[in-house]
Amino acid sequence: MIGYTPGSTIVHRLDPRGKLAVQLAFAIAAFAHTTPRGLAALTILALAIARLASVSVVRAILSVRVLAPFLIAAPLVAAIRLSPPAIDPSAAFQPALASYRVLLVFVVAAAYVHTTAVRESRAAIQRTIPSRPGVLLGVGVSLVFRFLPVLRRELTTVRAASAARLGTERPLVDRIRRLVVVGVNRSFTRADRLSAALSARCFAWNPTLPQLSFTRLDIPVFATAIGLLAAAVFV
Secondary structure: OOOOOOOOOOOOOOOHHHHHHHHHHHHHHHHHOOOHHHHHHHHHHHHHHHHHHOOOHHHHHHOOHHHHHHHHHHHHHHHEEEOOEEEOHHHHHHHHHHHHHHHHHHHHHHHHHHHOOHHHHHHHHHHHOOHHHHHHHHHHHHHHHHHHHHHHHHHHHHHHHHHHOOHHHOOHHHHHHHHHHHHHHHHHHHHHHHHHHHHHOOOOOOOOOOOOOOOOOHHHHHHHHHHHHHHHHHO
């Protein structure tokens, strides 16, 4: 799973609010233009962002491989015709483009996660959205970023333990049921331990967050975000 990695790239030095704006604008543009020409332009932009952030595109895609069956199944299902039974490749074209745009959005999101510390993300959200809603959303985002890798490691441990006990010899449905049950139990246990840890550390709604400031490097970032939004609305 892609996580924050300290570095000195240009994207690392950008204000997180600008990076969030580009990520949101990119997603809007990707869902507004599901055409070969539009996705080709967005592909170039996504590759450029990944390059500037020094994040591997292959690693970013592999980090969401759990979604691969759904992304692959969408065009396959669309190509199947039941009356008469046949395969229509042209019907799979648009769903394939839709699946591809999802991968592009994940690549840009991976670049953001790779270059932005959790505390910076929380500070960006709380300083953008005023009052208690911004604080609540900032806390939620920071907990998700910290909690998801832990849950992923828990599920990996459960799968490894099951395989060591010849769990791979069981029927598929039984393996899925056991993984879900044990995973949910461990998730609730982790959540209880997290709650106790937050209480023991006197969790505060208004902690001292890092200072954020815009620089000249952020000007082209916001210009890119505005351009993507304009392309999504007017083009």
